[in-house]
Amino acid sequence: xxxxxxxxxxxxxxxxxxxxxxxxxxxxxxxxxxxxxxxxxxxxxxxxxxxxxxxxxxxxxxxxxxxxxxxxxxxxxxxxxxxxxxxxxxxxxxxxxxxxxxxxxxxxxxxxxxxxxxxxxxxxxxxxxxxxxxxxxxxxxxxxxxxxxxxxxxxxxxxxxxxxxxxxxxxxxxxxxxxxxxxxxxxxxxxxxxxxxxxxxxxxxxxxxxxxxxxxxxxxxxxxxxxxxxxxxxxxxxxxxxxxxxxxxxxxxxxxxxxxxxxxxxxxxxxxxxxxxxxxxx
Amino acid sequence: xxxxxxxxxxxxxxxxxxxxxxxxxxxxxxxxxxxxxxxxxxxxxxxxxxxxxxxxxxxxxxxxxxxxxxxxxxxxxxxxxxxxxxxxxxxxxxxxxxxxxxxxxxxxxxxxxxxxxxxxxxxxxxxxxxxxxxxxxxxxxxxxxxxxxxxxxxxxxxxxxxxxxxxxxxxxxxxxxxxxxxxxxxxxxxxxxxxxxxxxxxxxxxxxxxxxxxxxxxxxxxxxxxxxxxxxxxxxxxxxxxxxxxxxxxxxxxxxxxxxxxxxxxxxxxxxxxxxxxxxxxxxxxxxxxxxxxxxxxxxxxxxxxxxxxxxxxxxxxxxxxxxxxxxxxxxxxxxxxxxxxxxxxxxxxxxxxxx
Numbered sequence: 209x210x211x212x213x214x215x216x217x218x219x220x221x222x223x224x225x226x227x228x229x230x231x232x233x234x235x236x237x238x239x240x241x242x243x244x245x246x247x248x249x250x251x252x253x254x255x256x257x258x259x260x261x262x263x264x265x266x267x268x269x270x271x272x273x274x275x276x277x278x279x280x281x282x283x284x285x286x287x288x289x290x291x292x293x294x295x296x297x298x299x300x301x302x303x304x305x306x307x308x309x310x311x312x313x314x315x316x317x318x319x320x321x322x323x324x325x326x327x328x329x330x331x332x333x334x335x336x337x338x339x340x341x342x343x344x345x346x347x348x349x350x351x352x353x354x355x356x357x358x359x360x361x362x363x364x365x366x367x368x369x370x371x372x373x374x375x376x377x378x379x380x381x382x383x384x385x386x387x388x389x390x391x392x393x394x395x396x397x398x399x400x401x402x403x404x405x406x407x408x409x410x411x412x413x414x415x416x417x418x419x420x421x422x423x424x425x426x427x428x429x430x431x432x433x434x435x436x437x438x439x440x441x442x443x444x445x446x447x448x449x450x451x452x453x454x455x456x457x458x459x460x461x462x463x464x465x466x467x468x469x470x471x472x473x474x475x476x477x478x479x480x481x482x483x484x485x486x487x488x489x490x
Numbered sequence: 491x492x493x494x495x496x497x498x499x500x501x502x503x504x505x506x507x508x509x510x511x512x513x514x515x516x517x518x519x520x521x522x523x524x525x526x527x528x529x530x531x532x533x534x535x536x537x538x539x540x541x542x543x544x545x546x547x548x549x550x551x552x553x554x555x556x557x558x559x560x561x562x563x564x565x566x567x568x569x570x571x572x573x574x575x576x577x578x579x580x581x582x583x584x585x586x587x588x589x590x591x592x593x594x595x596x597x598x599x600x601x602x603x604x605x606x607x608x609x610x611x612x613x614x615x616x617x618x619x620x621x622x623x624x625x626x627x628x629x630x631x632x633x634x635x636x637x638x639x640x641x642x643x644x645x646x647x648x649x650x651x652x653x654x655x656x657x658x659x660x661x662x663x664x665x666x667x668x669x670x671x672x673x674x675x676x677x678x679x680x681x682x683x684x685x686x687x688x689x690x691x692x693x694x695x696x697x698x699x700x701x702x703x704x705x706x707x708x709x710x711x712x713x714x715x716x717x718x719x720x721x722x723x724x725x726x727x728x729x730x731x732x733x734x735x736x737x738x739x740x741x742x743x744x745x746x747x748x749x750x751x752x753x754x755x756x757x758x759x760x761x762x763x764x765x766x767x768x769x770x771x772x773x774x775x776x777x778x779x780x781x782x783x784x785x786x787x788x789x790x791x792x793x794x795x796x797x798x799x800x801x802x803x804x805x806x807x808x809x810x811x812x813x814x815x816x817x818x819x820x821x822x823x824x825x826x827x828x829x830x831x832x833x834x835x836x837x838x839x840x841x842x843x844x845x846x
Contacts, residue, residue: 316712316713324705324706324709325704326706328698328701336699336702337713339695340696346696349697351690352690352694361695
């Protein structure tokens with residue numbers, strides 16, 4: 209993956225210096241985790257992790273396998289409950305939260321192993337993402353008429369916009385179980401986008417993809433970030449991608465925070481090189 | 491050439507979201523409704539209307555109910571017979587205690603009572619899944635069986651519950667003296683309306699929530715679906731359908747029944763209908779019910795029709811063997827049920843007479 213293909217369309221003010229890692233200014237904090245520790249019995253998954261995610265940035269979480277990256281996402285969207293530490297989201301501190309409450313406050317995510325609803329069509333999968341916004345109760349839905357139909361159509365229009373955006377019009381009515389892997393990942397992104405999230409958590413969105421699919425996915429991520437202003441936190445193993453598209457990077461290793469900074473800082477950090485990046489022998 | 495959707499363009503989402511978006515399906519449905527509402531009652535004999543059609547109709551309703559729970563929400567239930575018993579007993583009690591209550595209200599209220607019972611027995615579904623949930627719902631079946639046999643308040647101190655004679659629009663529609671014709675129309679009316687409601691539910695937001703829970707409950711939760719209310723609603727609606735089916739079964743078919751009619755065998759029968767017809771398909775519920783209700787009747791009639799002189803014992807045993815073999819055959823050919831078989835046929839028809 210070359211830097212040129214992924215070049216960030218820099219904000220107008222900085223357009224005279226369109227370097228791949230052109231830093232943008234983010235000041236407002238969207239989410240802050242402080243001193244998070246999570247253990248399963250005797251296994252310590254996370255130890256004293258603190259970092260923040262600022263509004264509108266692309267934040268990468270990297271680290272070797274088993275470093276606790278996915279656990280970190282699970283903590284953020286309420287799936288795991290850390291024993292110690294606080295999470296401040298949009299200025300509100302919380303320690304315990306159920307996943308559906310996190311969904312209500314605008315946190316969406318995708319999964320490392322695709323977690324689509326296999327028996328449903330692409331359209332239905334993405335429509336499911338709109339569920340929290342649908343207000344009519346099941347008695348109206350039983351009639352499928354009047355306000356219920358109107359609501360269904362309003363959301364259909366939103367979903368169609370997402371389908372257009374992700375360029376998956378042709379597979380609208382196909383059951384997702386039959387789709388190839390790369391498209392399934394795209395549908396899953398669509399389902400997360402349908403929630404109109406403020407914070408989008410992506411767990412290895414490019415795992416197992418070929419170069420073209422990765423380029424497409426990067427383009428979608430950057431566009432989501434630019435056009436919808438969505439804050440993105442992603443876990444990714446492809447260092448080329450991470451260094452190109454992310455604004456700041458957190459490095460975890462054995463459940464500990466190893467480094468936190470811009471891609472350039474992280475790339476130069478000796479501890480990170482030792483633990484994860486390694487050195488090239490050329 | 492017959493089943494081709496080429497040239498049928500949708501220009502708005504209303505048309506695309508319609509219940510039958512393809513013209514041929516609409517025509518097919520209209521023909522089915524015409525048969526059900528006009529031709530069958532006009533030409534069917536009493537035997538055909540009563541033993542085959544009414545039997546088929548209330549089983550279809552029960553199968554739709556179970557399909558909502560097992561096929562769409564992925565919760566296996568063996569309590570259908572129990573919920574049907576609740577519906578039957580409730581309608582009997584309501585009809586006796588409130589003699590002036592409209593028969594349609596009696597059926598609907600019995601369904602609501604069954605729904606309440608369904609919610610109670612659905613509570614374990616938050617914690618347990620799969621076969622373990624099947625065992626938990628088995629508890630519902632045995633408990634309800636026992637309850638109605640043990641306390642004779644439910645049967646008004648007699649051994650049987652009865653279909654109380656009731657009139658609707660001046661016609662006698664229930665009880666032993668009602669004509670099969672009138673009973674058939676009541677059953678058909680209920681099945682038509684509730685099949686439509688079920689179809690609407692499964693294609694709107696609540697249906698998507700059910701299927702999301704079925705396919706990937708963790709992802710469903712992260713989208714914001716709350717598992718407990720969603721599952722309980724599925725239990726309630728499923729039990730409502732079973733309850734109404736139980737009332738229809740008592741009032742329109744058996745006229746008089748002992749509570750142990752609604753035993754575990756009935757639960758299995760409905761579950762087989764759903765599995766053979768196709769999990770997660772309203773059409774499949776009808777196909778499964780038709781298969782399980784009609785094949786044994788046809789097999790019983792077959793020796794006579796073919797003029798084969800075989801003893802009734804042998805005929806009965808042959809019926810069991812052929813019926814069992816047919817079930818196995820269909821499950822091997824298409825594990826996803828008759829509805830899937832029908833879908834494959836339609837896909838083939840779209841291309842016919844070309845190979846691809």
